[in-house]
Each structure stands twice: as structure tokens, then as C-alpha cells.
Amino acid sequence: MTATAKPAHSVPAQVLQVHVNGEPEVALAPPTWTLLEVLRYKLGLVGTKQGCDKGDCGACTVLMDGRPILSCCTLAVMAQDAKITTIEGIPPRVPQAFDAAGALQCGFCQPGMICSAHALLEVNDCPSDREIRQAISGNLCRCTGYTKIVEAVHLASARPKNERSPTPMVSSAPADGLRTVGARGRKPGALDKALGRIPYTDDIVLPRMAHGRILRSPHPHAKIVSIDTSEAEALPGVYAVMTGADLPTPFCIIPWTPDEHALAPDKVRYVGDGVAAVAAVDEETALRACDRIAVEYEILPPVLSLDAAEAADAPLVHARDWKGRARTSNLCKEVALAFGSVDEGLAEGAASIDQTWFYEGNTHVPIEPHCALADWSSEQRLTLWSATQVPHYLHRELARVLDIPQAQIRVIQPALGGAFGGKSEPFDLEFCAAYLARKAGRPVKILYTREEVFYSHRGRHPMEMRLQMAADAAGHLTAVDHDIRIDGGGYHSFGMVTTYYAGQLLTGPVDFPAYRFRARRFYTNKPCCGPKRGHGSVQPRFSFECGLDELAHKLGIDPIEMRRRNALESGSTTVNGLFVPSTGLQECLDVVARDSQWDRRYGKLPFGRGLGVACSMYISGTAYPIYPNKMPQSGVSLLADRSGRITITCGASDIGQGSDAMLAWVVSEETGLSPERIVVKSADTDLTPVDLGAYSSRMTYMVGLAAQEAGRAMQAKMRDALAAHWGVPADRIGVGHGVWFDKTDTARQVDVHQVLILAETAEGRPLQTVGGYRTRDLGGQYRGGSIGASPAYSTTAHVAEVVVDPQTGIVTVERVWVAHDCGRAINPLMVEGQIEGSVYMGYAEALMEAQVFDERGLHTGPNLLDYRIPTSIETPDIIAKIVETIDPGGPYGAKEAGEGPLHPAIPAIANAIFDAVDIRLRQIPFTPDRVLAALRAADVERRV
């Protein structure tokens, strides 16, 4: 079959006059260009973002004559008579309030969001919560759960309209005995990101830059018989064309399992698999060239479900493994482990359950689509800017696939518009941009369409989980047995890790003495699944926490009490050998029970309203790096100088979670320098020490410890210099806020700036220190025992309150109380943001999101209209509380906060639905038709 070549006819550019931010502007652009395209690509007003291609997400919101509109669905020619205001023209009051309230995470949806909020306040200077939520309901945010955005709009409304002075970086007192750590505060650089002043990848324009597009397979499973690119190459304006044969080296984030190519060389494995790529003068020409590439396919029967994948006569998605050995089945990875006397434990229990749950797949939906820009120097050095959360692993794989030394490659991660695990491995566009740029002899940028983001996926694996567990009459669990089938999609990705995580991460904070799991990941002809926030463990947490609720009811024990009776204690080792230095399950349960008035209300609310509880534990980084080595997992370098500033360089990826701010807080803590005087430069492989990236919730713990080590070394140099200057012993030197002092005479003080000058003088060379996080040996003494082993674990508890309409099946989650034990909260404002965003994402998975494919292998709606992520309207109230169980190993006792708080959302909502209407839902999402069907089935059962 040949790709349809639809003749497109280009139209000449014309002069457009638009009035933007009070200035008349002139641009030369075709009449087919939208206002968004003209603003971004002709006028350089890159603050206005693009997220969904076609009016579904609101990232492109600008004001037209003062009213918010979608610039991606407005022709620039039609905007010529209007007054346009972009984020660059919005007065500082609202953006500053967003910054002060902690509403800026990745910052990508915020220009549009701020425009909507500003327009609201222009007509309503004291809006209610409801009015705010209505006004921003056309602006999708994936990071915040909207909680802090609503707070920010209130905050802005309380400020004078012409307010221009920024709020201080630090807005509350630090924790007892500390200088900066524990203080709430703004994120360095966040405001400039939201104002369009710090570029995201697609905001970067290079001279002579070409635009690339990737031609993708329309078939879920087919052999590539031939590809004819001659017509595409002949098209004027086309600079380079490539196919899979051009980059034959396979890659994978896990070095043992390379089963993927930059472009499919011989066979496509899902609708959307890349087969050819083009670089041309503009995107339209690249697209026209793609239309002219003739691909002949031999269609193969697709494998589209777990049952089909496991069938004896199933077609093979991969005929050979990465070592070239013939495969006999679609099994990608199997892990089976057992600890303790499982069969006895199951048999002995006073109560037991044996049920099967199904967790539907879903995906990350960062509002920023993936984008990569490649440029080669005349010395054949490659610079690649990419929207990635793992610059280091990308660096390694680029070198392998392009077959050039790593030292010749520079990877830069610009500002990143959300990731959530969806940008945590190399993708085709990065290799293709690099290859095409080399071939074309000019920079090449490739920006995914929203459809391509859905195909690149690496999201939550669909999992089918059979869970057996039992407890004695007192509610103590006696054994847990999980049998899990995992639908992996077309490639391996992190598959081996996913398969382990599905079993290994379940053993706390609820403890049990006997455990067996078998997890099997299968290949299917669908986009590849991977790590989404809570990698591998959100799904079994759903079955386990729902099963625990069922057991509690069978035994007549309150579900919170059931969890208390089985709570793992700090300093203990789980059944599978994970040492847990600290866990605050009891404290978390205390908080959510109190806030939700659990004892007074659980089980006693009117029919249709219910409460549900669930809890979870999650890793703070993994013990081992993805490729085995003894080098530091994270490196931080500090450079201080006489200007009174410290520059931090670190390979860590700030993906909106605030790792740059965390770095500034830690170094501020150690040096007494205020965070305003600390500059963070991160994620540039030419300039920054290696860090492995933003995955497995490793940043605060591992990068934080590296920063603490570097900060302490800097403090020592400063202390020695000041002690020598004052002629006192070093232990008499104290560090305060912006000043250092003599502990025996606290009136004797010197500005920290002066201390830096003294230290640089004493050093006699630039004042530099470094710190690292070194891998520790952790985990059980068995094969795979280190996978899932982490130096520290966070703990979370949720109580959800739902209303279920028994006539319609519609579930409304009114609010979620969440308590999260992150150890020391280094910046509580940011920790709250992580918790709120996690709850939002879990809520969405429970109620509406599903990445599903039809019988043809077609995604049922790869766009933001058909794949519905929650708006500000239906997102529940989220009441986030921080529990600080100080961890003995973490920086100042800190643990993770970015992923753990998602897990309990789904089972807590399921358990609340049971409390409301007495039905057990074992498949997500809890759509109204499913709820209604379950209610009817239960009604029939009751009548029988």
C-alpha cells in the first residue's frame, strides 16, 4: 500500500499587519498561518505556547481586544484589526502572584492560563473560587491540579493593579535549627519561563534552521517491503530524507535490551511507528514531502491484547531478541519471586480474597509536545536541544546510534513543559533531527504533533492483576499472592524494570510476612508503554489497596485500623528485603482521618456518598544506575566568586518539579547565601557534572545529597578563611542568614559576600567545590533483589470523598485529603505542588483517562479532545498536608514527593465508591456506564 499523496498547493506569503502589545507589527506569512504561528515564528513572541494543534488545551491563549481566544484556531489575517495582548504584554501583577503562590511548575500552560486569569480580573476584581475555575476552564494544566492556580488568582486579586515589585524568594521561616531548608519560597527562573523569557525547545530558532517531519506507519503490524523516497527528495525545499536503513543500530533506555530503531528498518510494530523522515525549508514542505514517500507494506496480523499475545499460535511482534536468538512467544520479561510461606499463609487466614483487577493504560500528556533541535559544528560536534528528562542517557544513546564519540555530543535540556516519565528515554525525533541535520548541513528541528505524543507514549501499562490475600481474625495479613499480566506494547522501553516494580514495590507501608508474585510483560502491536509517574507500581497498588479494603470489611475491621495493624515500622526490612529507614504511615493516617472526620462519617453517610482510604509507599531513587558503573549517580559543582554569588552546575533535569530550586535551597542552607544570590545551571552535558536524570523520584534525595556535600565543602573553605581572618578557631564561626558571625560574640558579624571574598583570597584560585551521590549496595540477596531497592521510601495516605448518582452512575469526587511523608520538606510550597499534582493525575486515571486501541490497533482518539484530561471544573478539592518523618539518610532528612502521592488516589476513590453505593469496581476508569452496570448487577444480586 502506498501512502496517499494528497496534492497540496502552497500559497504565497503576504504582508500581515497585527497590533500586538500596543505596537504595530508587520509580518510576512501565508494566509494559512494562524495567529499563533505568526506570533511565535515571525514575531518572536514565543511566550505563547502550543500544546494540542487544534484548540483543545488553551496553551495558545492570547487576548483579542481584551478577551481570551485560542490563537491556534485564529487565522492571523483575521486578527489584523484587533488589539492582541500576549503574555509578553500582561502587567506583572498576575504572573507574580502565580509565582508567589507556587502555581508555576513546568510553566508551559501558564502563559495562556495567566492571560485568562488577567482577563477575568479586568472585569471582576474579586472573583469567587467558582468564577476562577470557570474562567480558566479552557486552559488545561497537567502539573498543579489547579489548586495553587486558584490560590494565585485570589492572591493577585488582593494586590494593587499596578503592583510591580516581586515578592521575596523566600516567604516563610525555615525549619527549626535550619537557615533556608523548610522555608516556603519561589522557584528561581519560574517566572521568566512563564513569561516567555526562558526558551523551551520549540522556542529556539537557529539561523538556516530546517524543519523535520516523520512519516509514520498506518498499520499496527507490517513488513516494510520497500520505501521509495525519490519523489520526496525531488520536491523543492527538501534538504534531506532518511529511512531506517540510515541508522541501523538499535537502542533502548535499558542497555541490555536494544530492540528499537530510530526508524523501523524492516518491520513496523504499531500505528505510528516511524518509517522515514524529511527535513525541509518549513513544516508544510516537509509534510508534503512525507506525502510523496511511497512505502510498500506486507500487512501482518496484529497482536492487540494480552490474551492474543499469550495465545499459542500468536503472531510474533518480535521474531528475534536483542541477541539475534529466535523468539518463540511474545513474552518480553517474566519475574517470579516468593518470600515466606505463602500457601500456608493463604490457607490459615480467617478471611481471604481472590479477585482480578484490570488497570487500563493511560498516558502522561505533558502540555509541551516533544521537540528536538540538532546542530552540527564544522568540526562534526553535535549539539542537541531536546525536551528530555534524561539528558545523560540520551547523550549515551545518541553516541551509540550515530556512531560518534560521546565527547563529540552536547545535549542541552532547555526549559521543559512537563514530562511525568513521558520524556525519560530517547525518542525517534532526537536521532532523526541529528541525522537529518548532519545530512542537510543545517540545523533541523522536529516538533511532535499531539498525535505523535500519544504514539510515543511510554505511559502506564495496562495490567491484569489476580490478587489472593488473607488475614487472621485480628486483621494481620498472613500472605499476599499477585499474578500480573502486563501489556507492554511494541518495544521494551523500561520493560524489565516495570516487570520487577510491579511486584517489588508493594511490600510497604503495609507489611506482610509471606509474598509471592509473578509478573509477565508481553509485546503487543500498540505504542510502547513505559514509566508514568509511579512507574510499575500504581497498578498493583490499586488491586492491593482495594483488596485490603475488602478484607477489612470481611473481618469487620475499620479500613484505617486495618492498615494501622499492619503498618511497617521505621527501620525495618520488608518481606522482600527492602530496608525502610523511615515511614510515617501512622502519622499520615492520623492526618487524613482527622481532616476527613473519618471516625464520625465513614460507613455512616447517606446512600450515594462515601469515604475511602488507601495508602502507599514509593522509592526515593533506585539503588543502581541504569547501566552498571561505580561512578557517582549525581554530581554537583559550585563556583563562588567575589561578586557574592554562587553558581551551581548540575546535570539534573528540572522538569517543573523544582529541582533547580531544591539545589538553590540546599546551597543556601550550607552557605547562608540567600537563594536570590544563587544561580543554577542545569542539564547541559558540556557544562554540568553528570546526573542520571529525573526518574524514579531520585532528585531530592540523590541530587540533594550531592549538593549538600558540595555546599558543606564550600562552607568549610569559607569558615577556614573567616577563622583565619578573625584569628579564632574555626568552630567559633557561625553561619546565619546572609551573615556569618562569631559564636562567642554574636554581634561580631560579617556579610556572606565578604566571607566569599576572604575565601577566594585564601584559596588563591577560583573558589570551587564539588559533591557527589554514590551508589550504595541495597536490596535483597537474590537475583533482582536490588531492583526496587531505594535508600529511602516516602509514604502517603489518601481519604477520598465521592458522590455517586445511583441513577446515572456518574461519580463525582468532591475532595481528597492527602497526607504525604516526604521526610524533611525542603521547600514545602513545592512539595505541596507535587502532592496536589499527583492527586490530580491519579484522580484522572481513576475517572476518565484511558489510552485504548480498537480492533484495528488504532488509538481511539490521539488528541486532547478525545483523550480527556480534567479541567479546573471537575478536579476535586485537594487538601494536601505534609508529614515529616525525618529520614536518617536523606538531605536534612528529605525523601521523595513527586510520584508517591499519586498511588492511593485510585484505590481510595474505588473504596469510597463502595462506601457510597456498595459496589466493588475492579476496572478503571470508573466511567458512568460501568458504574451503572455494576449498580444494576448488584441490585439483581440483592433481589436474588
Place this chain on the structure above:
Amino acid sequence: MLRMDGFTFKAAASPEEAVRLWHHHEGAAYIAGGTDILPNIKHRIESPRVLVGLSKALPTGWCIEHGEVVLGAGTRLSELASCSVLPALATAAGLVAGPQLRNMGTLGGNVMLDTRCLFLNQTAHWRQSLGYCLKAEGTWCHVIRGPKTCVATQSSDTVPILMALHARIRVLGPNGERELALAELFRFDGIHNHTIEKGHLITHVIVPLPPSNHRARYDKIRTRGAIDFPQLSVAIAARMTGTGEACVADSLTIVVGAINPLPQAVQGVEAFTGRALDDATVAALGALIKKRCRPQASTHGDPAWRRTMARITVERGLKALRG
């Protein structure tokens, strides 16, 4: 990003000029707010050669003339959302998509909204993977799995309530203008669900001023509280006296939308007028709605559930209208 290609733009200064431009240019299409046609062009569902801009051509706002509300087709949905003369229409306009889109989309555009389908409103690549569909480039309807009928959904929020309010439209063609009942605009054909000729332009929507005992409401079923098209919509308009179970309707119109290409004025509801709308009668009406409405799988949501929702939404709407 999805990019567009291949058209030029001509702004019209009056409805007459718009119609003239449309007929003068081969492959012309109208564009008002652009929120419907531009995504369709990006998806290559439509490939016009010339877009005729209506922003300055169409009348905006509304006035009362001879006992009727005359609304300009160029009225923005966000303005319509504050139309206090026709509160149920205002509700419907306020429920379209999100705030930004309501600042762009027009009444005329919402009335003329092209039918939508899960198998249609997708990218060119996706539709190629599907093998296209009856409405665009293909020969097969994937919803009803047949080659003959397209059941793409009429998804406008304003149409059901306007029909329930017995609205008429004023249409301008090359040979002058005419009026027809809005209900006559539609036919059961998802490919072209409009009866007026292509290139004819709606300039006004005319709604009789509701009498004093008039009650009306519009309900939209959707997953999210914003952005989504309706999975089902129900408009009810009635002349009513009394409250509660003693409430009596002298006239009653129920229009169900977003189930197939046709906004459906449900036949047989007039049999429930002139007697008390007690709970049993409301339930009987609900049963009638369920019997008559067959939602197609062309929009999201289980069709059987949407059918149940038609019954429930009508029953609840009537009870709310009874007061």
C-alpha cells in the same frame, strides 16, 4: 504542529458580498469564528481553496422586533451567554466548549456546526490508517458498519434549545433571502445534514418572544465541566401553569441532540399536555424519550448509557421545570 496549506483568504464586508465571494470562487468556504473549520482543515477533512471571512460581514447582537427576538448570526457565543431575554439559550451558549472558544465562535457557526464523529475528526494519518470513512474520502461508515448511511453527530449546543423555542433562520442566497424553521434545516444524513444549499448563508436567527407562562431549560451531558462536546443534550420548552405534581403543560417541546445527524424533536410528547405532569406522567414521558432516541456510537460514551441518560435528563429536567 498540524499546519494548514493551500487556501487564500477574502474578507467580506456584508452578507451579500460574502455570498458573492463564495459563489465567485471555486472551492470556497465560509469562516466566522473558525473554531470548527480550522481544525477540520488541519485534519485535512476539508481543503478549501478560498476562505470567505465573515467577521465583518454578519450582523451581531439582538433586538426585539414584532414580538420576536432577532439575533445576528455573527453574535459571539460569549455574548449570547448573557442574553437575558432567552435564558435557556444563554445557558446553552455558555456551555459550549471553553471560555476562549466562546469568545470566538458565533451563533451562526454553532448552528451550522459540521457533524462530528470519532472516526472523522482525526488527523489525516489516523484516517488513512482507518481506511477513511463514508463522510470523507471513504466508502464505509465505521459506526454502523455499513456503506450507506453516515451517522456523524450533530453536536451543536444552541440548536436543540433554538428548535425547542421554535426558532427560524434567515438565509441569504445569490437570489435573495428566505426564512425557514430551524427544524427544517436538518436532515438525517451525517455527510450533509443541512437542507440549505451550500454557499447560502445564515444571517439571522429569529426566536418568538416566549409567553409569560413559558419555561425552558437546556441540559448537556459531558464528561468534563468544560471543553467537551455533548454526549447528549436535551432542550425542553413548555408553557406551564402550577407547580409540582399539579403542574400542567399546555404545550411541550423536547429536543434531544448529539445522538445522530438530526437534532430530534421527539414525536408524541404533545400527548402529555393538558394534564397534570405528576411523577407517573413524567416517568411515562421518560419512557417515551428512551423509546424514541437511539444514540449512535459516533460520539464518545456508551450508546446504551446515553440512551438511559436521555430518559433521566428529561425526567429530571421536567421535574425542575415544574418547580
